[in-house]
Amino acid sequence: MVSVDFELRKKVMDAHIKDTLKYCYQCARCTDVCPVSKVTDGRYDPRQIILNSFLGLKEAIFNQESNFNLWGCTICDTCDEVCPQKIGLTEVFAVLRNMSITMEEGPEYYTSQASTIYDSGKAIPMQTAIERRRDQLGLPKIEPPNIEEVQKILNETNLNKILKK
Ligand code: SF4
Ligand code: SF4
Numbered sequence: 001m002v003s004v005d006f007e008l009r010k011k012v013m014d015a016h017i018k019d020t021l022k023y024c025y026q027c028a029r030c031t032d033v034c035p036v037s038k039v040t041d042g043r044y045d046p047r048q049i050i051l052n053s054f055l056g057l058k059e060a061i062f063n064q065e066s067n068f069n070l071w072g073c074t075i076c077d078t079c080d081e082v083c084p085q086k087i088g089l090t091e092v093f094a095v096l097r098n099m100s101i102t103m104e105e106g107p108e109y110y111t112s113q114a115s116t117i118y119d120s121g122k123a124i125p126m127q128t129a130i131e132r133r134r135d136q137l138g139l140p141k142i143e144p145p146n147i148e149e150v151q152k153i154l155n156e157t158n159l160n161k162i163l164k165k
Helices: 006-015 017-023 029-033 035-039 046-055 064-071 078-082 089-102 108-120 128-136 147-156
Strands: none
Touching: 006 017, 006 046, 006 089, 017 046, 029 035, 029 046, 029 078, 046 064, 046 089, 064 089, 078 089, 108 147
């Protein structure tokens, strides 16, 4: 049986700008234009995620089998542009993803990328081959990031605790 999680519902509503979530009338324009929904034959369905969030159906959102529902969005913002009620779907998805990460349910590719940024200060660390090629092309040297500063900022977001650094 599916249960309603009022705390989840409140968290999403509180975090969502101007509480507009409740004005969704399930017209499905978001799903119609969503490129991820198209290539997955509707397996990914933003309209359904919005409905589940509004109803507080935690088990339908945070569930390993349906993890794709939470992480499939590419944040292209097309749904936000067409939604007649200006719901701001991607903001809701960001709130849900943050909750998923806090529950340690985030996908491995996501946490490993975050870990790389934490360790090197960059999403793609510099490599000797890239530096050599830049030299050959006469491009200027790239200054290394101040990793301590990057980590200080990330620690403020508690990312170090999530990544167990
Ligand atoms: S387009 Fe907007 S109003 Fe329509 S179902 Fe999607 S979120 Fe709801
Ligand atoms: S932002 Fe996400 S849900 Fe919205 S259209 Fe793009 S991929 Fe689909």
